[in-house]
Amino acid sequence: VGMGGSLGRTEATGYGLIYTVREALREQGIKIENTSASIQGFGNVAQYAAQLYQELGGHVVSVCCWDNEDKKVYAFHKDEGLDGQALADMTDSFGSIDKDMARDMGCKMETGDTWIEQDVDILIPAALENQITMNNVGKISKQVKFIVEGANGPVNTEADQVLRNSDIFVIPDFLANAGGVTCSYFEQVQSNNNYYWEKEDLLQKLDTKMTSAFRAVSELSRKNNLYMRDAAYVISINRVAQAVKMRGWV
Numbered sequence: 001v002g003m004g005g006s007l008g009r010t011e012a013t014g015y016g017l018i019y020t021v022r023e024a025l026r027e028q029g030i031k032i033e034n035t036s037a038s039i040q041g042f043g044n045v046a047q048y049a050a051q052l053y054q055e056l057g058g059h060v061v062s063v064c065c066w067d068n069e070d071k072k073v074y075a076f077h078k079d080e081g082l083d084g085q086a087l088a089d090m091t092d093s094f095g096s097i098d099k100d101m102a103r104d105m106g107c108k109m110e111t112g113d114t115w116i117e118q119d120v121d122i123l124i125p126a127a128l129e130n131q132i133t134m135n136n137v138g139k140i141s142k143q144v145k146f147i148v149e150g151a152n153g154p155v156n157t158e159a160d161q162v163l164r165n166s167d168i169f170v171i172p173d174f175l176a177n178a179g180g181v182t183c184s185y186f187e188q189v190q191s192n193n194n195y196y197w198e199k200e201d202l203l204q205k206l207d208t209k210m211t212s213a214f215r216a217v218s219e220l221s222r223k224n225n226l227y228m229r230d231a232a233y234v235i236s237i238n239r240v241a242q243a244v245k246m247r248g249w250v
Contacts, residue, residue, distance in 0.1 A: 001196075006187035008202040009180070014048025014126075015203060016179015017150050019210040020171050021122065022056060024146060027218060028169075030121075033057030038118040040064050041127030042087065043095040045150045045177065049124060050084035058122075060084055064115040066127075068094040075114045076107040119143045126150030132159045140168070149173035164227050172229040174236070175217055182209050 001007060008015075025032050035058050039046050042065040050060045059081035067074050076082065076097060086105060090098040102109060116123065116132065119141045125131045128151055132140075137159040147163065148171045149155065155163065155170075163170050183206060190196045197205070221231035244250055 004187070004191045006183060006190055006202060007197070007199040008206065009183045009187060010044065011048045011052075011203070012183035012206060013045045013177050013180035014050075014150070015052050016182065016206060016210045017045065017049045017124070017126075017148060017176050018052040018056065019179070019207050020176050020214045021053065021058075021146065021148055023211055023214045024148075024169060024171060024218070028145075030145075031057075035059070035121040036061045036081075037122040037124055038062035038115045038120045039124045039126055039150075040113065040115045040131060040154075041066075041095065041125070041151065042091055042097060043126070045180075046095075046124070046126040047084065047088045047091070049126065049150060050082075051088070054081070054084050061120060062115050062118045063087060063097070064113055065091075065095050065097050067099070068092070068096045072111055073113055074099065075110050075112060076102050077109075077114075077118075078105075078107050082107065116140060122146045122148060124148050124150050125154035127154070129153035130156045132156065132163075134158045134162070137162045144168055146171065148176050150177055152177070160229070164229075170228050171214070172232050175213060175228075175232050178213065179206055179210055182206060 022032060037053060037058060037060050039050060039060060042063050054060060061079060061081055062075060062077045063082060064073055064075035087097055090101040099109060116136050117139045120143060123144055132155040146169045152173050186202055186205060216235055217228060217232045220226060220235060221228050
């Protein structure tokens, strides 16, 4: 921040993701306090997403992460809900959760990517690309209503075709995780004006931007009966095409 950075940048991607979750739930008439989530990964994006989701009333019941010491994936479960902040406090710089401390907190622990099999309303893949494939897409619980892509490209092409033909509402990566780059734009605006906003002001502006972006994509999706990913592509490509045309490049 002292060198021209922005307050709120650390939280921006995870918070932005949950702003889209909140709007999706609101559109479908679902109260967030009546929902549960399972998260893959527990780095920056997942930690702040879990934090805000819980602050809004949601219940994170499962988190899985890479254990840098054992070189394997562990999943942590708690039916009544995990304490996201407590988990973050026991997580190292690699995103590995301290297993002994998690056990003391009452977590059930097992190896493997069982996050995808949980009976929850929301799945949040927030780790790596190609994590939902034809090998595991069939393991997704019938209870799951939303998949929110916190990572870049977490669903491969074949599995995405399965989701496209399902009843699951997918919020695509370049919408769901756009909070980070949006905040980077805010950082540029502040630096250009040599005037810096308080964190609360920035997060409110981020909320406004993410809400507007989600609603535009969702509206087009409903209006033209488009898959959310396709609707997001249509909007983004049209904006680029319009800018290119206005500049006289085509």
